[in-house]
Amino acid sequence: MARKPTRSPLMERVRAVLFHRRVVFGIPFLWLLLFFLLPFALVLKISFSSAVMAIPPYQPVFSFVDNTVSVVVNFSNYLFLMSDSLYIAAYWGSVKIAFVSTLVCLLIGYPMAYAMARASARIQLVLLLMVMLPSWTSFLIRVYAWMGILGNQGLLNNLLLWLGIISEPLKMLNTNVAVVLGIAYAYLPFMVLPIYTNLVKLDVRLLEAASDLGCRSLTTFWTITLPLSKAGIIAGSMLVFIPAVGEFVIPELLGGPDTLMIGKVLWEEFFNNRDWPVASSLAIVMLALLLIPIVLFHRLQTREMEKDG
Amino acid sequence: MENGNSTPAKAEVLLSIQGLSKRFDDTLAVDNVSLDIHKGEIFALLGGSGSGKSTLLRMLAGFEAPNAGRVLLDGEDVTAMPPYLRPTNMMFQSYALFPHMTVEQNIAMGLKQDKLPKNEIRNRVEAMLTLVKMESFAKRKPQQLSGGQQQRVALARSLAKQPKLLLLDEPMGALDKKLRTEMQLELVEILEQVGATCLMVTHDQEEAMTMASRIAIMAQGRIAQVGSPVDIYESPNSRMTAEFIGSVNIFEASIREDESDSITLESAALDAPVFIDRGVSTPAESTATLVALRPEKVYLSSEKPAGDTNWSRGTVDNIAYLGDISCYYVKLASGQRVQATMANVERRGERPTWGDTVYVSWEASSPILLWN
Numbered sequence: 001m002a003r004k005p006t007r008s009p010l011m012e013r014v015r016a017v018l019f020h021r022r023v024v025f026g027i028p029f030l031w032l033l034l035f036f037l038l039p040f041a042l043v044l045k046i047s048f049s050s051a052v053m054a055i056p057p058y059q060p061v062f063s064f065v066d067n068t069v070s071v072v073v074n075f076s077n078y079l080f081l082m083s084d085s086l087y088i089a090a091y092w093g094s095v096k097i098a099f100v101s102t103l104v105c106l107l108i109g110y111p112m113a114y115a116m117a118r119a120s121a122r123i124q125l126v127l128l129l130m131v132m133l134p135s136w137t138s139f140l141i142r143v144y145a146w147m148g149i150l151g152n153q154g155l156l157n158n159l160l161l162w163l164g165i166i167s168e169p170l171k172m173l174n175t176n177v178a179v180v181l182g183i184a185y186a187y188l189p190f191m192v193l194p195i196y197t198n199l200v201k202l203d204v205r206l207l208e209a210a211s212d213l214g215c216r217s218l219t220t221f222w223t224i225t226l227p228l229s230k231a232g233i234i235a236g237s238m239l240v241f242i243p244a245v246g247e248f249v250i251p252e253l254l255g256g257p258d259t260l261m262i263g264k265v266l267w268e269e270f271f272n273n274r275d276w277p278v279a280s281s282l283a284i285v286m287l288a289l290l291l292i293p294i295v296l297f298h299r300l301q302t303r304e305m306e307k308d309g
Numbered sequence: 310m311e312n313g314n315s316t317p318a319k320a321e322v323l324l325s326i327q328g329l330s331k332r333f334d335d336t337l338a339v340d341n342v343s344l345d346i347h348k349g350e351i352f353a354l355l356g357g358s359g360s361g362k363s364t365l366l367r368m369l370a371g372f373e374a375p376n377a378g379r380v381l382l383d384g385e386d387v388t389a390m391p392p393y394l395r396p397t398n399m400m401f402q403s404y405a406l407f408p409h410m411t412v413e414q415n416i417a418m419g420l421k422q423d424k425l426p427k428n429e430i431r432n433r434v435e436a437m438l439t440l441v442k443m444e445s446f447a448k449r450k451p452q453q454l455s456g457g458q459q460q461r462v463a464l465a466r467s468l469a470k471q472p473k474l475l476l477l478d479e480p481m482g483a484l485d486k487k488l489r490t491e492m493q494l495e496l497v498e499i500l501e502q503v504g505a506t507c508l509m510v511t512h513d514q515e516e517a518m519t520m521a522s523r524i525a526i527m528a529q530g531r532i533a534q535v536g537s538p539v540d541i542y543e544s545p546n547s548r549m550t551a552e553f554i555g556s557v558n559i560f561e562a563s564i565r566e567d568e569s570d571s572i573t574l575e576s577a578a579l580d581a582p583v584f585i586d587r588g589v590s591t592p593a594e595s596t597a598t599l600v601a602l603r604p605e606k607v608y609l610s611s612e613k614p615a616g617d618t619n620w621s622r623g624t625v626d627n628i629a630y631l632g633d634i635s636c637y638y639v640k641l642a643s644g645q646r647v648q649a650t651m652a653n654v655e656r657r658g659e660r661p662t663w664g665d666t667v668y669v670s671w672e673a674s675s676p677i678l679l680w681n
Contacts, residue, residue: 211371213419228409
């Protein structure tokens with residue numbers, strides 16, 4: 001006698017759990033699809049078009065005329081980017097400034113994170129708040145504040161003049177140094193927080209063990225603390241470097257005429273030249289350039305996990 | 310293993326702890342502890358959690374600074390010496406192996422700090438790996454090893470620098486029971502092979518008795534008793550130690566006759582007087598005392614024992630069958646329960662059962678007198 005297939009209450013429960021799980025995972029995916037993948041697809045499409053004086057100011061890639069669907073893929077924008085040294089210089093300039101800013105962030109952020117992780121639990125909370133507090137005010141206002149500090153008649157110059165260290169104002173605003181400073185300032189929390197979360201988890205007994213085996217504090221730091229916080233350093237550096245490459249506001253406000261960064265060039269192509277296709281292809285190339293370090297980092301991480309697993 | 314033999318009288322003192330105290334906020338974690346550890350011995354600090362044993366160990370390693378007292382290692386005052394200069398090494402309870410280094414690199418870590426030549430380091434690491442039988446795991450990372458293997462690596466790392474004193478913090482704490490018994494004997498073997506002097510901290514009395522030649526019982530920051538495992542078990546000096554190590558029956562009693570070579574006591578809990586066939590030095594001011602009897606030294610019989618001392622009548626209240634032994638709980642007329650263990654020598658032999666009327670008795674040499 002064949003058993004009648006019954007739906008057991010357990011199976012019902014499992015089904016319900018699986019359904020809920022699908023919903024929970026589904027929402028962020030839907031979000032990414034709507035607000036990330038779709039705009040990206042649009043930008044990608046526009047980058048294969050050519051500029052015209054119209055609304056919208058580019059030729060359609062897909063057209064449907066006389067019962068034929070025609071797809072016109074135009075690579076000329078990308079070829080144009082290669083041919084004009086301005087763009088390559090802008091990419092290179094962005095990477096350079098982002099790199100230096102990340103380094104500055106790391107040099108300031110690591111000791112900060114270290115001190116925070118070593119502080120008592122109550123002080124830790126206060127310090128954590130102090131790191132995050134500036135981000136609660138408008139980003140733009142904070143960058144303007146830096147203009148006030150660095151300007152020829154700014155706070156810093158006045159202070160140095162008053163102290164007699166300099167006899168005439170230093171040109172600090174509208175230089176690459178100001179841009180690096182601004183980026184390092186704005187993105188410091190993104191460097192500090194991942195390193196802090198990493199260091200706070202560090203087992204103090206490892207440090208004691210190193211000390212027990214004859215390591216002085218500095219040796220312990222170089223051989224134990226620093227290698228074990230590698231993941232935090234890499235995560236923090238990525239969080240600073242990637243947005244710094246595409247940064248527009250800071251170089252626009254703090255940078256000078258010779259500050260060449262891709263964010264600014266992109267802005268000009270888009271709003272001043274109204275050349276959407278070239279602006280789009282600039283954005284796509286920038287994304288591709290940023291993907292390289294992300295993929296490398298990811299590969300490194302998986303390899304390490306496989307090795308340890 | 311010289312387990313059970315008392316240490317030779319001429320033993321050379323390696324570590325001398327003198328009046329060491331450590332205060333944390335309002336609690337005195339270690340209270341005026343003085344202790345001598347001899348060269349080549351395995352010494353166990355045995356105590357419950359919060360007894361101060363770990364704090365004492367951490368002060369010896371240099372991780373905590375004492376509030377009072379001195380530590381002399383091989384005659385040298387090391388009280389204020391930072392851990393990285395001390396000729397001691399510690400094996401941590403959690404092993405504290407460096408997760409980003411291979412087994413080899415972990416063991417070499419201490420040797421590198423001594424700036425030894427490269428091939429000397431390599432030879433020493435190899436010798437250590439052979440000692441703990443981990444040669445084939447040299448290139449592994451700690452997280453690729455089992456708990457027992459990690460312990461071997463931790464041991465090798467702490468022995469690599471040939472420390473004058475090896476500190477072990479709950480050495481078997483992270484192992485399961487079966488592996489624990491195995492490793493206890495192997496660890497002792499290894500330590501004897503290299504001739505290390507070793508101070509271990511444990512809460513497990515079986516571990517302390519298996520491994521150590523001498524034990525100090527710690528409670529509330531103080532040393533309650535120091536002695537060989539036999540001394541501590543057979544001659545506890547207080548109710549606390551007697552109850553801490555193994556099980557014990559304790560009766561309130563008062564002295565009736567105090568001779569130079571024997572003593573007779575009376576206890577309201579027992580039907581017959583207690584006779585001890587050895588002289589005991591008794592404090593003059595009081596006749597009240599406690600009689601302690603280990604359960605394995607209490608016999609059970611269905612007939613009244615010969616003689617008019619050292620027995621009492623009762624009924625079997627409860628039996629715990631443990632395979633190798635059975636544990637009987639006998640309720641006396643006075644209401645006090647006596648624990649007696651019996652080896653199950655005969656397979657399915659005749660044994661008293663629940664509700665039986667039985668006599669408990671003991672040899673005149675068995676009772677121990679305690680004064681507090």
